Amino acid sequence: MKWAFETLQRYCKKFCMFNDDIQGTAGVALAGLLGAARAQGRPLSDFIKQKIVVVGARRFSAGIGVLSMAKQAVSRMTGDNEVTGNNPFWLLEKDGLVTKARNDIELSAAPFARGFGPGEIEGLREGANLLEVVKKVKPHVLQGLSGVGWSWLYLFCGAECTAADAFKHARENIVFASGSPFGDVNLGNGKVGHANQANNMYLFPGIGLGALFSGAHYISDGMLQLIAECIWHITTKVGVVVVREAIVEERAEGHGDSVIHNMIEKL
Numbered sequence: 001m002k003w004a005f006e007t008l009q010r011y012c013k014k015f016c017m018f019n020d021d022i023q024g025t026a027g028v029a030l031a032g033l034l035g036a037a038r039a040q041g042r043p044l045s046d047f048i049k050q051k052i053v054v055v056g057a058r059r060f061s062a063g064i065g066v067l068s069m070a071k072q073a074v075s076r077m078t079g080d081n082e083v084t085g086n087n088p089f090w091l092l093e094k095d096g097l098v099t100k101a102r103n104d105i106e107l108s109a110a111p112f113a114r115g116f117g118p119g120e121i122e123g124l125r126e127g128a129n130l131l132e133v134v135k136k137v138k139p140h141v142l143q144g145l146s147g148v149g150w151s152w153l154y155l156f157c158g159a160e161c162t163a164a165d166a167f168k169h170a171r172e173n174i175v176f177a178s179g180s181p182f183g184d185v186n187l188g189n190g191k192v193g194h195a196n197q198a199n200n201m202y203l204f205p206g207i208g209l210g211a212l213f214s215g216a217h218y219i220s221d222g223m224l225q226l227i228a229e230c231i232w233h234i235t236t237k238v239g240v241v242v243v244r245e246a247i248v249e250e251r252a253e254g255h256g257d258s259v260i261h262n263m264i265e266k267l
Helices: 004-011 020-039 044-049 061-078 130-137 149-156 163-170 204-214 221-229 231-248 257-266
Strands: 052-055 089-093 141-144 176-178 185-188 191-193 195-197
Touching (some): 004 020, 020 221, 061 221
Parallel strands (some): 052 089, 052 141
């Protein structure tokens, strides 16, 4: 965490480099947030109205990376480079809510420190815990990127926020995704809570192929945002060519060629 952002900023425009923790997690998380809006039948423009709470700042650079890319997306949609009109982000780390009253704010976290003036939520103090923040902010999005299971105890009474925990408390009223895979959850009455996986591997095909065929010297924030917006199409196309190569190499075991060709046509 200490050197991740500095190293990336220093060299990203000199070499074709990529930080999976900062940029990879952020790209997939942004794709998930945009996909969640679609899943609710809402226009992508509604994304700028969502209040986002992220847990994880000091030890894990992924939390800052997610907020940075989400902020860039909001800026792009609103034309407000600093997102000054309505700051939709709240950041927590092991000492609670990060505000401008804190003396030891990490440089990368400073842009997301909350103030205490007009537009801020009354009653939220420096170091407020997750439960306090959720009750006051009533966020649309809750992201756990701390790597510490106990940070979720405030809400879910378990060592980790599993799919079962999430749907137990929110029923079908959520869109759930996790880094590790979970099975779908039976909600009863014929309803199923779908456990999606938000894994960085989904971003790699777009990054690798885009950089390779465009001759790009470095991976820009704009490239990552566009990958996030069309990640499904990229992954599908990569999957198709892999399946075709498996057929050519006669490695597509257990399926007839006609079945695989039909699958390709559907994709």
